[in-house]
Amino acid sequence: MVKTSKLTLFKKYNEQIECLRSEMIRTARVLGLNHPKVLYYSQEIDRRHNDLIRLKED
DSSP states (O other): OOOOOHHHHHHHHHHHHHHHHHHHHHHHHHHOTTSHHHHHHHHHHHHHHHHHHHHHHO
């Protein structure tokens, strides 16, 4: 198994967060802030952010 470096994971999580953030903003503009898809994107951003925190702690 290939071990991914912390820097690579850090970059990956940041890219995912930015993509999710953009999609969340777009969805909120179209469907409104209270739409379930907006909440979904927000929760996914939180998950990636938690991944970043865990990565920094290791």
